[in-house]
Amino acid sequence: MDARTLIKATPAPRPATAVAPARPPAARSGPGRKRTAYLILALLALGLVGWLLFAPAPLGAELATVRTGPLQVAVSNQGQVRIHDKYVLAAPVAGRLARSPLDDGDPVRQGQVLATLYPAPMDPRQREQAQARLESARALAREAEMRVQRSASDLALAASERSRTERLVAEKFVSPQAMEKARSAEAAARAEADAARARSQAAMGDVRAAQAALIAADAAAEQRGQQPLPLTSPVDGYVLKVHEKSERIVAAGAPLVSVGNPADYEIVADVLSTDAVRIKPGQTMWLDDWGGGQSLRATVRLVEPVAFTKVSALGVEEQRVNVIATPVDALGPLGDGYRVEARVVTWEAERVRKVPGSSLFRVGEAWHVFAVEDGRIRERPVRVGQRNQEEAQVEGGLAEGAQVVKFPNNQMKDGMRVQALR
Numbered sequence: 001m002d003a004r005t006l007i008k009a010t011p012a013p014r015p016a017t018a019v020a021p022a023r024p025p026a027a028r029s030g031p032g033r034k035r036t037a038y039l040i041l042a043l044l045a046l047g048l049v050g051w052l053l054f055a056p057a058p059l060g061a062e063l064a065t066v067r068t069g070p071l072q073v074a075v076s077n078q079g080q081v082r083i084h085d086k087y088v089l090a091a092p093v094a095g096r097l098a099r100s101p102l103d104d105g106d107p108v109r110q111g112q113v114l115a116t117l118y119p120a121p122m123d124p125r126q127r128e129q130a131q132a133r134l135e136s137a138r139a140l141a142r143e144a145e146m147r148v149q150r151s152a153s154d155l156a157l158a159a160s161e162r163s164r165t166e167r168l169v170a171e172k173f174v175s176p177q178a179m180e181k182a183r184s185a186e187a188a189a190r191a192e193a194d195a196a197r198a199r200s201q202a203a204m205g206d207v208r209a210a211q212a213a214l215i216a217a218d219a220a221a222e223q224r225g226q227q228p229l230p231l232t233s234p235v236d237g238y239v240l241k242v243h244e245k246s247e248r249i250v251a252a253g254a255p256l257v258s259v260g261n262p263a264d265y266e267i268v269a270d271v272l273s274t275d276a277v278r279i280k281p282g283q284t285m286w287l288d289d290w291g292g293g294q295s296l297r298a299t300v301r302l303v304e305p306v307a308f309t310k311v312s313a314l315g316v317e318e319q320r321v322n323v324i325a326t327p328v329d330a331l332g333p334l335g336d337g338y339r340v341e342a343r344v345v346t347w348e349a350e351r352v353r354k355v356p357g358s359s360l361f362r363v364g365e366a367w368h369v370f371a372v373e374d375g376r377i378r379e380r381p382v383r384v385g386q387r388n389q390e391e392a393q394v395e396g397g398l399a400e401g402a403q404v405v406k407f408p409n410n411q412m413k414d415g416m417r418v419q420a421l422r
Contacts, residue, residue, distance in 0.1 A: 058419035079269030079342035134210035144200035151193035269342035276321035
């Protein structure tokens, strides 16, 4: 093998390759950590944007502040002004009424002639009827007198039984209950005797009335309707109403003229019987919405002891009671039958802690409110005292200056965020 062959067969040496130095681990992971940080920041930003876009907005609510001030509790209803004493002049007998010269509002004096009546003569049939009424009244009077005698006998017997029973009880022959029964029987007999005497007096009054009617009929028959019968005013005052202005034939008992004194007014208002028990004589009644610019004051004089049934506008039967008051302030232009809004104050205080009545709601038997704290509502029980249609006294559960939701609704829950409405 020659030298050229050896050179050709021997491989040429490779050039030396430079080896890069190894980077430290921290330098090798830097870009990855930045990308992770950027990704986290982007997710947080997206979450914040989504929360801002889709989070529920605070519920708008009208707020009220618990404050201290005066409070009145009153019973209110419509009432009217009326004359305390009103006199209605009526025809005592049937006859022809002359035309009246009076008009509504004319002043009159006591004894002044208000109407002139020409009595109609009584025909034989009417006289027989009057005679029959007189005989019937006399028969009832005799019956009543006999009942008086019988009740007197029963009373004497009951008194004797009571006296005998008292002696037996004293000697311990009968029990004390027997004496109580005897005394009760005597009291019942005495009451029956009093009632019998009252019925006898009423029957005698009917007899006198029937006799007077017969005498008047006979006198009218004798006069044959030629003599007028003047009807005079019983008091000084004003003509309230002329019921019959023109000449006409009127029946006995027909109203002719109403007379009264407009200076003697009273206020009458009907209230529910459940409210009437809270009204006492001497309490203040305020008259509102009567057409003037200020409230007028009156004093309760009487709460009638008897209630009556009245159908409300909704068709519900209600038991109502009339409350009558005497005006303290001058009524000015108000007249008989004028409408007013009567408000009777049953309780009042100068300084009480109070909230709007609309802020209260029932939870079982307790009153609750939604109190506002740091922009959120908190349901709280409260102790309520007196209340009226607008405000309520708070005796516990809320401090002065606290804010409450004035008009809570079913959407509100404890812990919800609220925003005050302007």
